[in-house]
Amino acid sequence: MDKQISIIGAGNIGLSIAKGLIRSGAYKPKEIILSRRNKEYLKKLAKEGFHVTENNANAVVFSKILIVCVGPQQLKSLLKNIEKHLTDNHLIISVVSGISIKEIKKQLPKKVSVIRAMPNTASSICESITCLCSDDENIQALKKTISIFDSLGKTLTIPEENMVAATALGACGIAFFLRAIRAASQGGIEIGFHSDEAFLIASQTAKGAASLVLESSSHPESEIDNVTTPKGATISGINEMEHQGFSSALIKGITTSTNKIHQLLGD
Numbered sequence: 001m002d003k004q005i006s007i008i009g010a011g012n013i014g015l016s017i018a019k020g021l022i023r024s025g026a027y028k029p030k031e032i033i034l035s036r037r038n039k040e041y042l043k044k045l046a047k048e049g050f051h052v053t054e055n056n057a058n059a060v061v062f063s064k065i066l067i068v069c070v071g072p073q074q075l076k077s078l079l080k081n082i083e084k085h086l087t088d089n090h091l092i093i094s095v096v097s098g099i100s101i102k103e104i105k106k107q108l109p110k111k112v113s114v115i116r117a118m119p120n121t122a123s124s125i126c127e128s129i130t131c132l133c134s135d136d137e138n139i140q141a142l143k144k145t146i147s148i149f150d151s152l153g154k155t156l157t158i159p160e161e162n163m164v165a166a167t168a169l170g171a172c173g174i175a176f177f178l179r180a181i182r183a184a185s186q187g188g189i190e191i192g193f194h195s196d197e198a199f200l201i202a203s204q205t206a207k208g209a210a211s212l213v214l215e216s217s218s219h220p221e222s223e224i225d226n227v228t229t230p231k232g233a234t235i236s237g238i239n240e241m242e243h244q245g246f247s248s249a250l251i252k253g254i255t256t257s258t259n260k261i262h263q264l265l266g267d
Contacts, residue, residue: 003031005148006059007067008078010034010045013095014069016124017152018050024126024151035059060085065144067093067117072265075099079107086112091141093117093148097167098265100160101135113141117149118166120174128153131166164265168257176253181206 029049119130188198
């Protein structure tokens with residue numbers, strides 16, 4: 001049971017986490033319990049070697065680590081359903097957007113450790129950024145959570161008041177960068193490449209750009225300076241993009257997503 005981990009709400013992000021844990025070698029399919037209401041989908045997951053259940057209580061009874069990936073509107077009923085099965089030894093890692101640790105603990109009868117996490121779907125290939133926060137009551141619980149999500153990419157511990165911003169930049173943000181890759185590949189088609197060629201060039205170039213700044217810890221502008229030359233093609237392209245609002249559009253998209261999350265939460 002100590003090695004077993006349960007993912008309650010095995011939707012897109014829950015499955016991304018499960019696949020990443022397997023890919024990283026941190027867990028085997030038989031060590032992961034997945035809960036979901038869709039019976040047909042559970043059958044597919046069972047064929048992949050996962051333990052599956054429609055009953056969330058089973059996920060709690062057979063595991064001390066619970067990664068909760070349900071929607072905010074489902075959390076209250078879920079906690080009510082599982083509370084009698086929880087012990088002080090359980091660790092709840094909440095991937096539920098907008099629900100604070102204090103709010104979660106209010107619904108729990110025991111001293112269950114609660115950590116909040118905000119990963120993204122790149123967890124499935126162990127390339128996520130996961131923002132974490134805790135209430136400092138259980139340092140060991142935070143360390144355990146860090147070790148789990150470190151296997152899925154990189155982690156960053158932040159104050160809880162920044163979790164909405166982390167959702168917009170890190171979780172929603174993956175869609176923004178995917179859209180940028182799509183736009184670049186469309187540009188590639190327009191200048192003469194077949195769609196598969198343009199997609200490969202754009203995707204690998206985006207991966208290379210991200211790797212450059214992550215591995216060298218350099219600022220993006222310093223790497224841009226290494227590519228631009230006087231009166232060259234790169235600076236001409238960059239300037240035209242800026243004239244068309246490239247940076248301001250991306251910034252506005254991130255702030256708009258943040259405001260939308262606050263609106264949905266009724267803040």
